[in-house]
Amino acid sequence: MHLFYQPEIRNGATFLTEEESKHCIKVLRHSVGDTLEVVDGAGAKFKVRITEANPKKTEFDIISHERKPELPYYIHIAIAPTKQIDRIEWFLEKVIEIGIDEISFFFGRHSERKSLNMERMHKKAISAMKQSLSYQLPKVELYHDLESLISHVKPTHERFIAYVDFDNPLLLKNAAKPHSKTTVIIGPEGDFNDEELELASKNGFTKVSLGQSRLRTETAGLVACHTLNLINS
Numbered sequence: 001m002h003l004f005y006q007p008e009i010r011n012g013a014t015f016l017t018e019e020e021s022k023h024c025i026k027v028l029r030h031s032v033g034d035t036l037e038v039v040d041g042a043g044a045k046f047k048v049r050i051t052e053a054n055p056k057k058t059e060f061d062i063i064s065h066e067r068k069p070e071l072p073y074y075i076h077i078a079i080a081p082t083k084q085i086d087r088i089e090w091f092l093e094k095v096i097e098i099g100i101d102e103i104s105f106f107f108g109r110h111s112e113r114k115s116l117n118m119e120r121m122h123k124k125a126i127s128a129m130k131q132s133l134s135y136q137l138p139k140v141e142l143y144h145d146l147e148s149l150i151s152h153v154k155p156t157h158e159r160f161i162a163y164v165d166f167d168n169p170l171l172l173k174n175a176a177k178p179h180s181k182t183t184v185i186i187g188p189e190g191d192f193n194d195e196e197l198e199l200a201s202k203n204g205f206t207k208v209s210l211g212q213s214r215l216r217t218e219t220a221g222l223v224a225c226h227t228l229n230l231i232n233s
Helices: 018-027 085-098 118-131 146-152 194-202 217-231
Strands: 003-005 035-039 044-052 059-067 074-079 102-106 139-143 158-162 181-186 206-208
Touching: 003 018, 003 118, 035 059, 074 085, 074 217, 085 102, 085 118, 085 217, 102 146, 118 139, 139 146, 146 194, 158 194, 181 217
Parallel strands: 003 035, 074 102, 074 181, 102 139, 158 181, 158 206
Antiparallel strands: 035 044, 044 059
């Protein structure tokens, strides 16, 4: 099964974008009368029938639709982009496969990477959503520093920052509560500095460990996401 993405279908847009149309007609060889499955990225999937098979603008009629029920929890991972872009793209794809509601990128004081192509990140997110047959496209945002990120986190969220403090080795799996809205911050390859840790602490973030192993940034983000999904399974 192949999913197509049209975020405006819920607002009456009964056609595929040029990029999706080209893939539908030129690559998958669909034609008039064929049925497709289109997701809006907001939890709904539509069964549609092609009425005009045009590689620039494929039009369709809606046959039926279904919506997944809203989950009783919310997972938000905030992470500093890695120096090697393929590693953070791998993280993005894998957490979407596992299940996530929001991904925030931010630049820490010790971040080696100082820029991020968000258009590419959004395209990667859409591709991962379709590949994993999900109806929900996570929110993907970029913040220029930790302070900007923290100001965005809603007060209703449980707040954790992944930092190994051997005087207080609290594991995320023991600290996080099921059926909660949870934000976990993952630091850059150079880790957080003291000012950032103090800022997080003053804003209600609890230091947590992700286990005994020393993890790369993208691995830590993946482990945090998987841990929260297991807690809520």
